[in-house]
Amino acid sequence: MKNEKIIFLLVVCLTCAGCSTKSREKQLNNRIITDMAGRQVEIPAKITSAFIDRHSVQMVYAFDTMLAVNRVFNYTETEKKFLKKSFYENKPYAIESSAEEIVQLKPNIIFYSAFITPENTEKVNLLQKKTQIPVVVINSDIFEYKEALRFLGDILNKEEKAKELIGFIETYIDPALAKGKTISGKKKKKIYYAEGLQGLKTDPSGSVHSLLIDLVGGINVAEVDILPGKGMTNVSLEQIYVWNPDLILVWSGNFDEMDSYKYIKTDLSWKKLKAVRNNYVYQVPWRPFGWIDRPPGINRLIGIIWLSNLLYPDIYNYGNLIGITKEFFSKFHHYNMTDEETLEILNPQP
Template sequence: MKRKLWALALMCVLALPLVACSGGTDAQKPAEDQSEQQQPVEQQATEREITDMAGRTVTIPTEVNSVYCAVPTGEAMVATLSPDKIIGWVNEPSAAAMEYLPENLASMPVIGGWMGQQVTANMEDIITLDPDIIIYVGTDGTLGNDDVPDQIQKETGIPVVCASSALERTPEVYRTLGDWIGEADRGEELATYYEIKFAEALEKIDAIPESERPTVYYAENSDGLATDPTGSSHTEVLDYCKVKNVADVEMKSGQGRTEVSIEQVIAWNPELILCHSGFVLADDIMNNPQWADIQAVKDGEVYTTPAVPFNWFDRPPNVMRLLGIEWFATVCYPDIDIDINQEVKDFYKLFYKVDLTDAQLEKLMNQNQLSFE
């Protein structure tokens, strides 16, 4: 019996090194695993610094899912770039405009904005909506000296980025905004199209002889008796179409518009009158006896700017100005090689993802039939 117990004890002693070795190996594994788990994991940045088009350094989120545009010009661009990211309007879009815009934009709250000297924005509403960034658009001549973006940013605590409203910089703005809000591919697509079509239109306009360029009066205000001169940010489309703007008036900044008398317009005697549809329609002038002796009225050369979903010319100056140039070029130069119907269809297909019917196309071209309420 003692021998059996001694043998059993010996077996246990001999087995101890094996168990110790085996246990030691297993004990080391969790330590190694724990060491691996403790290796530092690189955190993805949630913010980045950008330099906006006013030269300001702004820290913005790396992922932007919501945008508020402080001026209508920005809305028109973001509506074609990434409409699902717009969370509020400066002004309520018209029923006519909503026919061509995504349905979700119809339910967005109206919170006002900054329009020249007119400010209608509600700061509390902006803070409540809490967009990832605020987009502020202005002219190249004023952006660098405008303290409004910094004021908005200070009062809301939300990053404000500035972009240019200059027509020729539209492709650059598409690429820049596309990068800022995470829509680089879409921004590049729209920018490339804009560059090509803009260059083509200007090349065809430049080929028109000087002798064929009409004199034009740009009618604004409800009575048509206000206008802007050549070189104004409000007459860029006219300038690119190389017409002769008859308005010999003061250049005003901001909202522009210099009031004139009917006697001045009669003295200028333009060959063509272009009415800004936000103020006055062609029919208003054609049916007004005090305009009857002006050459444009006698010849029936009075037109209204198309304005849906955003004005093709101005107020706000926006991406639709490419179509404004193409359309007005066909008005001023009937023989120019621009198929305006096809250009409009192509533009709406790409920028608004809308396949225009012939009825819609006709309605877009005849603004006297539209309601802008």
């Protein structure tokens, strides 16, 4: 009986020792962070794979071109030119996937980029519960990009890269946003943001999809309701004539054919519009991601520079626009552009 008690105690001690070892290993391999929604999340100390959504794709890519287990866009060949193959090759197209699909991809973290609202926090908590994979919220507010980059740099153990990216914002974007607030009165140009195959969809002031027009000092002429989600409110050509914009920005999707731009430039029904008549119709750059929208992510940083220079070159006075664009692509897209490539991407319209 005495021997049996000794054996029992030995088993208990060994079991406790094993549990203690596993606990210590877990502590070494994981850490608890507070994400940008204020949620405490236990994540791997070293993140090696991640499921990403469309709003976080560009920011994650800036840090690590191989981290994503999924692809959130079908890239054209001209877009792929500016992206590392490791980012899109052999990656399944997966957006807003079911919990089961995400689990099958075996990421050790999920990045969810969104505005910080109770509804979005509830969605994230539910997704984490279903997948049993840590979900980390990144604030998608353009005014929080520096903090978002700092946050990602910390959890990805890439603090120096974060400082480099934040430095770009402090050097070029912060001064641009400050100048945008000084433009007033008659100096402001009236802009129509043309979306859809025939340019008869748009997003008004206050929409995340057309935000850059407001930020750089333009007047968004569209007087329509903001649609949630992907936006794009239907309008008539008669309305556009009443609004009488000085300049038209065109989003033709990520298609090299630029059908929407060509339609507006050549269709007779648009010909008498002042902006078309004066040749102030501009295709928004889209390689490798939309520059002012689609998705409304960190690629809008270079969009701020492009659009502000297009509208008010004398006010913003960037000097070396080619150099700034090349710097952005090098730091955020890991691509070193030639001057010829830069000019082509800055001026996509034929």
